[in-house]
Amino acid sequence: MTATADYTEKIPNNVDLRDDRRLQRALESWQPNFLNWWESMGPTLPTEDVYLRTAVNVGREGWAHFGHVAMRDYRWGIFLAERNQDRQIAFGQHQGEPAWQQVPGEYRADLQRLIVIQGDTEPASVEQQRNLGATAPSLYDLRNLFQVNVEEGRHLWAMVYLLHAYFGREGREEAEELLHRNSGSQDAPRILGAFNEETPDWLSFFMFTYFTDRDGKYQLGTLKESAFDPLSRTCEFMLKEEAHHMMVGTTGIDRIVERTVQVMNEHDTDDVVAHGAIPLNVIQKYLNFHYSVSLDLFGSETSTNVANYYTAGLKGRWSEERRRDDHRLTDDAIMVDALDNGDITLTEVAALVGLNTDLRREYISDCQNGVNRWNNTLADAGLPQRLTLPHVAFNRKVGAFASIEASPNGDKLPTDEWNHRKDEWLPSTVDKTYIHSLMKPVHERGKIAAWIAPPRQGINGQPFDYDYVHLP
Ligand SMILES: [Fe+2]
Ligand SMILES: [Fe+2]
Numbered sequence: 001m002t003a004t005a006d007y008t009e010k011i012p013n014n015v016d017l018r019d020d021r022r023l024q025r026a027l028e029s030w031q032p033n034f035l036n037w038w039e040s041m042g043p044t045l046p047t048e049d050v051y052l053r054t055a056v057n058v059g060r061e062g063w064a065h066f067g068h069v070a071m072r073d074y075r076w077g078i079f080l081a082e083r084n085q086d087r088q089i090a091f092g093q094h095q096g097e098p099a100w101q102q103v104p105g106e107y108r109a110d111l112q113r114l115i116v117i118q119g120d121t122e123p124a125s126v127e128q129q130r131n132l133g134a135t136a137p138s139l140y141d142l143r144n145l146f147q148v149n150v151e152e153g154r155h156l157w158a159m160v161y162l163l164h165a166y167f168g169r170e171g172r173e174e175a176e177e178l179l180h181r182n183s184g185s186q187d188a189p190r191i192l193g194a195f196n197e198e199t200p201d202w203l204s205f206f207m208f209t210y211f212t213d214r215d216g217k218y219q220l221g222t223l224k225e226s227a228f229d230p231l232s233r234t235c236e237f238m239l240k241e242e243a244h245h246m247m248v249g250t251t252g253i254d255r256i257v258e259r260t261v262q263v264m265n266e267h268d269t270d271d272v273v274a275h276g277a278i279p280l281n282v283i284q285k286y287l288n289f290h291y292s293v294s295l296d297l298f299g300s301e302t303s304t305n306v307a308n309y310y311t312a313g314l315k316g317r318w319s320e321e322r323r324r325d326d327h328r329l330t331d332d333a334i335m336v337d338a339l340d341n342g343d344i345t346l347t348e349v350a351a352l353v354g355l356n357t358d359l360r361r362e363y364i365s366d367c368q369n370g371v372n373r374w375n376n377t378l379a380d381a382g383l384p385q386r387l388t389l390p391h392v393a394f395n396r397k398v399g400a401f402a403s404i405e406a407s408p409n410g411d412k413l414p415t416d417e418w419n420h421r422k423d424e425w426l427p428s429t430v431d432k433t434y435i436h437s438l439m440k441p442v443h444e445r446g447k448i449a450a451w452i453a454p455p456r457q458g459i460n461g462q463p464f465d466y467d468y469v470h471l472p
Contacts, residue, residue, distance in 0.1 A: 004057045005077055012077030014058060015161070026164050027078075030175055034156070037179045039072070042126055043149055045133030047071060048470040050146045051459065053244075055079050055154070058237050066460045068470065074150045078161045081236035089227040090320050091327035092313040099229040103166050107312055111228055112167050114314060116174050117191055118219060119159030120181060122152045124195035125208070127183035132205055135439035137449035140458060141202070143468035144248045148209065151241045158234045166230065193397065194293045201435045202452075203256065203278060207290035210249030210370055215297045217242050218318055218363045225316025250370050251455060256283060257374045258453040261381040273434065276450040280378075280385050282435070285427045287387060288408060291367065292395035298360040300399045301336040307352035317355065318362040334358060337392055339400045344393050344412055364389065395426065443471055 005012045010028055017024045050071055053064040058079050087099040103111055126149045136142035156178060163171035181188045189196045194212055199205050220242065224235040256278055263277040264270060272279050299306070309315045310329070317323060325332065332351035340347065351358075367389055375386045391410030393401040405418035408425050427435075442449045446465030454464050462468070 005055065005079060007056070007075060007077075012075050013161075014077075014079050015165075017078065020165075023165055026172060027161065030160060030164070030172075033176070033179055034076070034153075034160075035072070037123065038126075038153060041123070041182060042130060042153070043071065043133050043146060044130050045136075045142075046472050047133075047146075048472050050470075051143055051462070051466070051468045052147055052150060053460070055237075055241070058082060063240065071146060071150065074153075076150070076154050076157050078157055079237050080230060080233040083229065083233060087229060087232075089313050090225060091316050092227070092311045093328070094227055094313045095327055097227075099232065100227050101229055103228060107228075107314060108167070110309060110312070110314055111226075111231070112163070112171060112174065114223065114309070115159050115162050115167075115231065116178070118223065119156060119163070119174075119178050120191045121195050121216060122155040122159065123178060124181075124183045124190040124192075125149075125199075125212070126152050127190075128195065128197070128199040128208070129205060132199065132202065135202065135441050136443065137202060137452050138442050138447065138454070138464075139445055139468045140448075140455060140464055140466075141252075141452075142443070143459065144244075145205070146469070148213075148245050148248060151244070154241070155238050158238055162230060162234060192297055194297055197293065200432075201439050202252075203283070203286050203435050204290070206249050206252030206256065207286050208249070209245050210253055211287075211290040211294040211367065212297070213242065213245040213249060214366060215294045215363065217246065218298075218359055218366075221318045222315040222359060225320040227313030250373065252452075253283070253287075253370065253374060254377065255453040255455060256451065257377050257387075259451060261377060261383060262453070264383065265381055276438065278435070278438070278451050280387070282427070282431050284387055285425060285431060286435075287371075288390045288394065289426050291389055293397075295360060295364075295392060296396060296398035298363065299356045301338065301357045302349050302353045303356050304353055306355045307350070310352060310355055318359055337400050339404065342404070342412070344391075344401065344404075344406065344410060360392075364392070390425070443469075 005014045009017065011017060011031060049068040051066060051068050052074065053066050054075055055063055056065045057063045058081050089095055089097050089099055129145065129149060132145055133142055136145060160175045160178065163175045181190055183190050184196045184198065199208050217239065220235040220239050224232050224239065226232045260272055260277045260280060263272045263275045267275060329351040333348050334351045334354035334357060335346040336349055336354045336357040338345055338347040371387050371389055378385055390408035391406060393406035393410050394408050396402050405413045405415055407413055438451045445467055448454050458464050458466055
């Protein structure tokens with residue numbers, strides 16, 4: 001295996017695919033199906049070419065090449081981080097043993113399931129975002145959308161490679177299914193709820209890349225710890241690409257807040273609607289929605305499946321190696337969110353069954369960083385308003401709080417009060433209609449929509465007014 005990808009191959013890769021003819025043929029026969037899926041379910045806006053980065057190397061520096069490419073000619077490839085020959089399993093009952101280069105028979109079904117669930121989210125987000133190009137606020141943003149889309153397509157390739165290379169016929173069948181399920185489909189929806197929600201506008205897109213792509217980062221972080229080394233190395237490289245998706249979300253919301261603040265100060269009013277900006281309370285409602293549906297992606301507070309995955313070494317904790325404990329957790333406990341006699345509270349459980357909660361808390365504290373950053377923008381402008389993350393019990397459909405309603409402050413509410421007040425906290429029809437009305441494309445070089453500030457920096461050192469996308 002080499003760090004540099006071979007681009008003379010039909011499927012660019014750094015896994016020496018040409019040495020395994022069977023696998024190469026299997027993946028080459030999946031490739032046209034992928035391209036058909038991209039054509040029918042991928043971005044709908046016609047483009048001539050887009051300034052995209054393509055991975056060429058997995059090493060620390062210079063792993064990407066930038067250039068204008070026609071999107072259908074994008075070279076989706078297979079890249080694994082370099083192998084560490086001495087890697088040992090860092091946790092669970094196999095701690096200290098050499099990492100696995102093949103799938104142990106007893107863990108085959110579980111590992112396949114974990115890979116399929118991760119793989120299903122990758123094309124789902126492309127489907128959710130397919131119509132956004134038509135309303136991009138600038139060519140810079142349009143380019144970022146397409147970059148995220150092609151990389152989610154590549155992440156699908158990453159999971160499909162593992163299924164084909166290590167899971168035989170069943171793996172190949174699952175790889176087909178990844179193209180047959182579709183986001184929001186009645187008959188064959190995507191596996192996880194948040195990936196069947198529409199991404200109808202750019203405020204939602206930035207919230208999605210901030211909150212839901214960040215869930216992806218944390219899930220990949222646990223799979224990066226896996227004892228199954230090819231999965232670990234795959235996820236390690238995916239995390240590098242994922243960093244760009246986080247950047248798009250963080251700076252996207254940054255720029256919306258910045259523009260809102262400008263208008264508030266310029267006109268000395270909170271009513272920025274008259275001036276075509278997005279009111280802070282609407283930003284807060286979209287944040288509430290995307291944050292709460294993303295919390296659901298971490299599953300129930302307690303899970304024996306996840307305990308078993310950990311003990312078996314299939315998936316670890318976020319930053320497993322930096323944790324200062326025995327990495328087996330058999331004698332440890334954790335406090336998890338719970339409902340006790342209908343009250344929102346905490347309860348103590350064995351650390352192993354509480355691992356979903358552990359991961360969700362790591363995620364929550366990461367989410368808070370963005371909120372702090374947006375609040376700095378408000379503070380610097382001398383404004384008293386602040387954005388906040390709602391309470392974990394707010395608007396949940398999965399886990400301990402699925403059966404109750406709670407306010408963003410974590411006060412339990414009777415159902416009729418919730419129904420009465422939920423438009424104060426979640427995007428209402430009026431809010432959605434307003435956001436929708438702002439979604440007018442700005443496809444002219446160097447121009448930007450009135451509801452968002454331009455970025456501080458362009459992509460790869462290029463200026464904001466660079467010709468990031470050529471439209472027909
Ligand atoms: Fe991804
Ligand atoms: Fe992503």
